[in-house]
Amino acid sequence: MFSKTCEYGIRAMIFISQKSSEGVKVGVKEVSKGIDSPEHFIAKILQDLGRKNLVMSFKGPNGGFFIEKDSTVTLADIVKAIDGDKLFNNCGLGLGYCSEERPCPIHHDFKKIRNDISLMLHSSKLSEFSELLKENLTYLKLF
Template sequence: MLSNQSQYAIRGVVFLAVNASEERKYGSKEIGDQIKVPVPFLAKIFQNLSKEGLITSSKGPKGGFYLKKNQLKGNLMSIIECIDGPDNFNSCLIGLPQCSDSNPCTIHHLAAPLRNEMLHSLRNKTIADFAKDTKIGKSHIF
C-alpha cells in the first residue's frame, strides 16, 4: 500500500519527532544511518517534505532537520499524501481497475473496514502520538 518513499518518510519523520529539536537537529546521513534507509533517497524525501512545510530544515554548521511544535501536531496522512498523492489508498487490494462498495472485488468487504480504520488513525493521530508510542517501546521505526 505504501511506497518505499512513504515508508522511509514516516520512519524519518517519527525519528525526528522522537529525537530532534530546534537545539538538536539531525542531518539526513545521520537519520538514514540510524533508521537504516538509503541516505540519498531520504535526503530527497526530506527536501520535499521541508519544501511543503511538513518538517523544518536549517542550513549551516549546526543545520539539519527537526519538527516545530505545530508540525508535531500534524498527521502521518499529510506525509503520505505529500509523497504518494491523495489517492494512494483508493486502489483495489487485488489490483482490479474497478472496485468499490457498489462493485466489490472478492475481498473488498474484508479490506474496506481495515483500510478505513487505518485511514482514520493516520488522519487523527498526531505525529507526536506516534512518537510517544515509539519512545515508550510500544512501536519501533528500525
C-alpha cells in the same frame, strides 16, 4: 502496503520529530543512521517533504531538519505526500471499476480494513511517538 519511499519517509519523520522534541535539529547523515536507511534516498525524501511543508530545515553549521513543536502532522499527511491517496481510495485488487455498485470480490472486506487503516493514519500524530521511543517501548532501528 506502503512504498519503500513512504516507509523511509515515515521512519525519518518520526525520528526527526523525536529529536525535535529534545530541541535538536538533525542532518541527513544522522537521520539515515538513526533509521538504518540509505543516506542519498533519505535526502531526496526529506527534500520533497520539506517542499510540502511537512518538515522544516535550516542550512549551515547549526542547521538540520526539525519539526515545529506545535506540529499537527499525521502519518496520513506523510503517506499522502509520498504515495498519494490511493491507499485511502483504491480497490484492494487494483481494479479501476470497483465501487459500491460494481464491487470486486474483496470489496466489502477490504473497505473495512482500508477504513481502519485510514482512521489509524489520520489519528496518529508524529508528536505522539516521541515518548514511546524515548522510553524504549517502540523502535525505529534494531541493533
